Each structure stands twice: as structure tokens, then as C-alpha cells.
Amino acid sequence: MYPLKLYGDIVMTEDCLFCKIISGKIPSNRVYEDDAVFAFLDIYPASEGHTLVTPIKHFSNFTDMNSEDVASLFEVARKITAAVEKAFSAEGSNIGINNGEAAGQEVPHVHVHVIPRKKGDGGRGIKSIVWTEPDTNNLEEIAEKIRRAL
Numbered sequence: 001m002y003p004l005k006l007y008g009d010i011v012m013t014e015d016c017l018f019c020k021i022i023s024g025k026i027p028s029n030r031v032y033e034d035d036a037v038f039a040f041l042d043i044y045p046a047s048e049g050h051t052l053v054t055p056i057k058h059f060s061n062f063t064d065m066n067s068e069d070v071a072s073l074f075e076v077a078r079k080i081t082a083a084v085e086k087a088f089s090a091e092g093s094n095i096g097i098n099n100g101e102a103a104g105q106e107v108p109h110v111h112v113h114v115i116p117r118k119k120g121d122g123g124r125g126i127k128s129i130v131w132t133e134p135d136t137n138n139l140e141e142i143a144e145k146i147r148r149a150l
Ligand code: AMP
Pocket: 028, 041, 042, 043, 044, 045, 097, 098, 104, 105, 106, 107, 108
């Protein structure tokens, strides 16, 4: 990863598609920008108004972000969600991150998908992404495993 540009004290990377979009090297349909967050339309939208909300600073993985960066990212995601719902008279939305290649992440620069939804649009909920039918007889054991990992 090579530094592309300093955005305040923020380093971007030369080989990342979304860093190039954020810096304007590649065109996009920008809907919002502040000093920490950039939002633009997904070029292959799942529904009309599908927007991607990204930190300007390059992070490949959500868990690499610090709490301040996460707070600004999700506050903008909240505002964008309200705006796309209003703009497209949506009745709801799916808001989510594909985190890591195994989870379907294709562009390794963190981004929140905001996908406006309408009743009867044929789409489904978040559990339609994956359903591995894990054992549910040991939920307390599973909760304890996660608590220990925190
Ligand atoms: P993900 O699978 O979560 O990494 O999502 C990457 C998203 O980026 C996909 O929904 C693509 O449609 C979208 N995408 C890819 N290239 C572009 C681009 N040049 N401009 C806008 N969105 C893009």
C-alpha cells in the first residue's frame, strides 16, 4: 500500500478502488462528504438509491477501525439511511457491511451498504445472506466463548 494523498492527516492508498473514488481519481455519484466520511452511489445497485458509506481513511477490515472512526461512519450511515428512505419513499432499509472476503467483501476498503427497501420488493432480510444451521442446543456455551474473546 503506497500513500496516495494526505487528506488532513489521513493517508489513502494508491491501489484501492475506493481510495481512488474518494480522491476523485475515479468518478462517482457523490451524495455526501465530510472530513472523515464519503458516501456515493453503488454502481450496481441492489435497489434504487443503494448508497455506500466509507471512511476516508483506508481500512480494509471493520475491526481495524477505532471507536471515533466507527462513530463518524455510522452517524453518517444513519443520516444517509434517513435521506434515501425519504428520497425514494422507502419503507425500510438494509444497512450492512460485508466484512472480509469470506463474507462477500469484494472491495477491501470498509463500506456500509445502505439499501432502501419497500414491502413486496422481492428482497429478504439479513439472514438470507447465510444460513448454516448451527446447533442451537448450546447457546450459553457460545455466548461464553464470545464473552471470553472480548
Ligand atoms: P462489497 O462486496 O461489500 O465489497 O461491495 C462492493 C460494492 O462496490 C459492490 O456493491 C459494487 O457494486 C460496488 N462498486 C464496485 N465498483 C464500483 C464503482 N466504481 N463505483 C461505485 N460502486 C462500485
